Amino acid sequence: MTRPLRTAAVFFVPVVAWACYLFLLLPSVIVFPISFGTGGEFEFPPRAFSLELYRQFFTDAAWWGAMTQSLMIALMTALATTVLGLPAAYALQRASLPGAGLINGFIMGPLLVPVIVLGLGLYLQFAPWNLLNRDVSLFLSHTMLAVPFMMISVGASLRHLDPTLENAALIMGASKPAIFFKVVLPQLKAGIAAGALFAFLISFDEVIVAYFVTGPETQTLPVKMYSAMRWELSPVIAAASTLVTVFSILLAIGIMMLQRKEKQQ
Amino acid sequence: MSSASDVSFLSPRSATLLVAPLGALLILFFAYPLILTVWQSFYEGGFTLRAYAELATSTLFYKVLRTTFVISFTATLVSLLIGYPVALHLSRQSPRKRTFYLMLVMLPFWTSILVKSFALTVLLGHSGIVNQALGFISGGTIQFPMVFNRFGAIVGMINYLLPFMILSILGSLLAQDGNLARAAEVMGAGPFRIFRKVTLPLSMPGVIAGIIINFTLSIGMYITPALLGGRQDMMIANLIDFYTRQTLDWPMASAISVVLLLISGALVTILGRVRGGAGVMGVA
Numbered sequence: 001m002t003r004p005l006r007t008a009a010v011f012f013v014p015v016v017a018w019a020c021y022l023f024l025l026l027p028s029v030i031v032f033p034i035s036f037g038t039g040g041e042f043e044f045p046p047r048a049f050s051l052e053l054y055r056q057f058f059t060d061a062a063w064w065g066a067m068t069q070s071l072m073i074a075l076m077t078a079l080a081t082t083v084l085g086l087p088a089a090y091a092l093q094r095a096s097l098p099g100a101g102l103i104n105g106f107i108m109g110p111l112l113v114p115v116i117v118l119g120l121g122l123y124l125q126f127a128p129w130n131l132l133n134r135d136v137s138l139f140l141s142h143t144m145l146a147v148p149f150m151m152i153s154v155g156a157s158l159r160h161l162d163p164t165l166e167n168a169a170l171i172m173g174a175s176k177p178a179i180f181f182k183v184v185l186p187q188l189k190a191g192i193a194a195g196a197l198f199a200f201l202i203s204f205d206e207v208i209v210a211y212f213v214t215g216p217e218t219q220t221l222p223v224k225m226y227s228a229m230r231w232e233l234s235p236v237i238a239a240a241s242t243l244v245t246v247f248s249i250l251l252a253i254g255i256m257m258l259q260r261k262e263k264q265q
Numbered sequence: 266m267s268s269a270s271d272v273s274f275l276s277p278r279s280a281t282l283l284v285a286p287l288g289a290l291l292i293l294f295f296a297y298p299l300i301l302t303v304w305q306s307f308y309e310g311g312f313t314l315r316a317y318a319e320l321a322t323s324t325l326f327y328k329v330l331r332t333t334f335v336i337s338f339t340a341t342l343v344s345l346l347i348g349y350p351v352a353l354h355l356s357r358q359s360p361r362k363r364t365f366y367l368m369l370v371m372l373p374f375w376t377s378i379l380v381k382s383f384a385l386t387v388l389l390g391h392s393g394i395v396n397q398a399l400g401f402i403s404g405g406t407i408q409f410p411m412v413f414n415r416f417g418a419i420v421g422m423i424n425y426l427l428p429f430m431i432l433s434i435l436g437s438l439l440a441q442d443g444n445l446a447r448a449a450e451v452m453g454a455g456p457f458r459i460f461r462k463v464t465l466p467l468s469m470p471g472v473i474a475g476i477i478i479n480f481t482l483s484i485g486m487y488i489t490p491a492l493l494g495g496r497q498d499m500m501i502a503n504l505i506d507f508y509t510r511q512t513l514d515w516p517m518a519s520a521i522s523v524v525l526l527l528i529s530g531a532l533v534t535i536l537g538r539v540r541g542g543a544g545v546m547g548v549a
Contacts (some may be wrong), residue, residue: 012350013350013353013354013357014354016347016350016351016354017350017351017353017354017355017366020347020348020350020351020427020431021351021366021369021370023424023427024369024370024373024374024424024427024428025369025372025373026384026388027373027380027381027384027385027388027424028372028373028376028380028381028384030384030387030388031380031383031384034384034387083286084286084287084290085287087283087284087286087287088283088284088286088287088288090283091275091279091280091281091283091284092280092284094274094275094280095274095275095276095277095279095280096277097277097280097281097284098277103284103288106288106291106296107287107291109291109295109296110291110295112529112530112533113295113299113526113529114484114485114502114525114526114529115485115487116485116487116501116502116505116506116522116525117299117302117485117505117522117525117526118295118298118299120298120302120505120509120518120519120522121297121298121299121301121302121522122294122298123509124298124301124302124305124515124519125294125297125298125301140290140293140294141294143290143294144290144291144294144295147287147290147291163274166274167274170274176275176279201375205377205378205379207377207378207379207488208487208488208502212509222377222379225379225380225383226379226488226492229379229382229383229386229492230491230492237383238383241377241379241380241383241384244376244377244379244380245376245377245380248375248376248377249372249375249376251375252371252372252375252376255375256368256371
């Protein structure tokens with residue numbers, strides 16, 4: 001950027017920028033001190049330090065059960081997204097399929113449709129088949145939502161991949177599956193890991209579709225939090241929020257580190 | 266990377282086999298639910314336009330539609346006004362510093378929208394720090410109701426939308442050739458003139474893309490208006506939920522979804538034109 005522009009906006013731009021960073025960060029940060037309050041009314045700053053809200057979270061099956069449910073669904077989503085997305089991403093990159101552009105567009109589709117519409121559609125689909133309130137419906141729905149992120153992540157590493165290595169292996173007599181597992185896969189590790197973390201985070205944080213397709217037995221943590229915020233206003237929300245934020249930040253840092261590693265390669 | 270060697274490596278047949286499982290998942294759990302929604306909006310034991318006719322005369326629907334557009338427009342506009350200077354700030358940092366500042370923008374982007382909405386209800390509530398600060402400054406005379414009304418809904422949406430706007434504008438600021446501004450400076454243009462005549466016009470693609478992305482995301486928002494807005498601030502997504510669960514009128518819920526789908530489809534198409542189709546959501 002130019003020097004005169006910098007001098008012109010000496011105050012305005014940085015002040016707005018810092019106010020904005022604060023505005024963006026504050027809501028994610030403030031749940032930490034609130035969660036260590038005593039649990040009367042939500043207050044910031046809290047008057048006394050206590051772990052009472054965490055005790056309530058981990059002794060109430062409705063809360064920690066929802067958390068283990070979320071972790072399980074997110075894990076299954078990450079696995080399914082990898083198993084389905086990785087071969088497809090590789091094939092789309094390496095073969096010239098007719099209509100590859102259309103297929104790629106279709107795969108990115110879940111990103112472009114408002115989630116509420118997908119929530120309703122899946123609800124209409126599962127209701128008559130008696131598949132609402134089932135783990136399998138939820139995890140397949142989440143897999144659908146997470147697939148584009150896996151494709152973006154693996155697609156980025158695939159583009160850096162040199163196809164001559166695969167051809168060399170082919171000439172030396174390696175079978176195609178062997179080439180995929182021994183030559184391609186090791187080079188894609190960072191991209192796959194980032195994609196899987198992405199998928200895990202998407203599922204772990206997802207509220208709307210889960211709210212439509214789950215029931216009391218399959219409730220995830222975000223759904224439990226959403227109903228608690230709307231109807232109970234239980235102070236345990238603060239502890240749940242802090243746990244969710246810690247998870248999200250750890251996953252986000254993991255993704256960003258993997259992406260940087262990817263770029264350096 | 267020569268494309269000739271790419272082509273020879275996988276036969277179309279084995280490639281199709283590798284894509285098929287994913288295709289099946291998306292057909293079953295993405296395409297089919299969408300088709301079902303459209304179908305449900307026209308079919309109630311036989312073909313009917315009942316749901317659409319009812320929508321066309323529903324004052325509730327028009328009210329919600331108007332609310333959605335007013336809130337989305339306001340949130341997008343404010344995000345632009347805040348997001349542009351922030352993108353400018355980011356574009357002027359050294360790459361090292363920019364990575365750090367970008368973390369400040371991206372970390373909240375990754376945290377749950379539920380958590381952020383909840384935190385905002387506490388921050389903006391009647392005993393939250395914003396009102397406490399106002400009360401302290403004014404000696405207890407000024408208190409604003411800032412949550413469970415339109416103001417709260419808009420603040421929550423801006424909080425969610427800002428990273429999209431910032432990243433979109435930053436992209437087109439970083440893509441600019443610094444020599445242009447330097448040339449203008451050499452020729453005697455002042456800083457404001459350079460900004461107005463060089464930097465700003467060249468960043469317009471990012472601005473327009475940011476506006477469309479924000480508006481598209483806004484009109485589909487569900488959580489934020491539900492948690493931070495008031496009864497009067499129901500948006501389209503909340504109305505879909507209302508017809509699905511409260512009145513169990515699935516054809517109505519589907520018809521509203523079709524309307525939402527058409528609006529966001531049109532916006533995404535325009536975005537594709539602006540961006541040349543690449544990286545539609547500008548996220549990853």
